[in-house]
Each structure stands twice: as C-alpha cells, then as structure tokens.
Amino acid sequence: MRIVLIIFLSTFLLSCENNKEEERINESFNNYKNAVINDNGKDAVKYVDTRTIKYYSRLLELTKTADSIQIEKSTIIEKFFVLAVRHTTPKDSIYKFTGKTLFSYAIEKGMTGKDGAIQLYINQIDIDNNFAIVKLKSKNAKSDPGINLHYYKENGVWKADWTSFFILGNVAFKNLIKSSGQEENEFIMNVLNEVYGKQNIDVWKPLR
Secondary structure, eight states: OHHHHHHHHHHHHHHHHHHHHHHHHHHHHHHHHHHHHTTOHHHHGGGBOHHHHHHHHHHHHHHHHOOHHHHHHSOHHHHHHHHHHHHHSOHHHHHHOOHHHHHHHHHHTTTTOHHHHHHEEEEEEEEETTEEEEEEEETTOTTOOOEEEEEEEETTEEEEETHHHHHHHHHHHHHHHHHHTSOHHHHHHHHHHHHHOOOSSOTTSOOO
C-alpha cells in the first residue's frame, strides 16, 4: 500500500510540474506571437533559442559576403532574406548587426510572416525535461495535421527553435512561385520591388 501511495504521489507531482511547464511554454509562445504581430523585434528575440540566433548569424554572414553563385546555392528562404536585407538596409547598418539584432530587425521589417503568425495556436505540448515538442495549428487550415515546433529551456525560459520552420517555408515558397508562372529569381525580385520599392543597387553582389 505504501509503495502504491508513493507511486501515486510521484505521478501526481510530475503531472502538476508538467502542467506548470506547459503554462510557461504557452506564455512564451503568446509573448513571441504578440511581439511579431506588433513588429516588436526586441521583445520577440527574448523567446527564440540559441539555435535560431546562430542561424541568423549565418544569414548575416551570407548577407555581407555571398556573391550570386553562393546565393543561388542557398535555399529559397535564405536567398529571399539575403536579397531583402541588401535591398532595404544601408551597408553600414548591416555591418553593425549581430545574429540577434538581425533577427529583431527582420521582425520589425515584417520579414518573418506576421500574417501567418496571427493564425497560429498551440494544439499540443509534449515535454521531456528541458525539451518540448509543440504542435502548432493554423485557424485557417482546420484539416492541417499541424506543425511541430521545438522548444528548449534556456536559463529557465522556454524558447523556440524556429529553424525547422524554414524547411516548411521553402516548400510554401516553391508552391507560390510555381502558381505565379514566373521564374524563381524573377518572382523574388518582383516581390522585393513591390513591397520595398525599386533599388538601384545590385543586390546579387557582396557588400564592399
């Protein structure tokens, strides 16, 4: 009887702790989502993990140094991002960026899919110590099975690894380009010119 009671209490306490962690993950996600919706990059960056920041550090290096050949070898999302930053941002400002501040800047410039973020909500959370798999769904896609987002607990705060979303973003981008009937580079440049205005610089060349 005593062993059964100990097992019950242990299970109950673990369940309570998981519920608290789920609340913290929900809070982290909602804080990030609200920051994105309000173009608040400084707040949004508080809720992304070191993997995401490392990825943006790599994007920053590509933005500074990649030539047209290197850009062509990149994924569609990376290509669009590098060209968009070059298209919209003075060279001196780019050289002042870090991976963290570049991420904040991308949020403020609406480069991270604000419209899609509005529709996302958490459907399920599975926690394993300091790691969690969070299933996100969109209010606009009720038949969608959902997308898994990884969360890591860093310095006591649950933070999202958004790098996995770029894989899905590439698929969505390819479908969008295909439906447009345009070539990939033509489509990207048309979007940049339409959203940010035409520029007289050659965004395919590395910064000098």
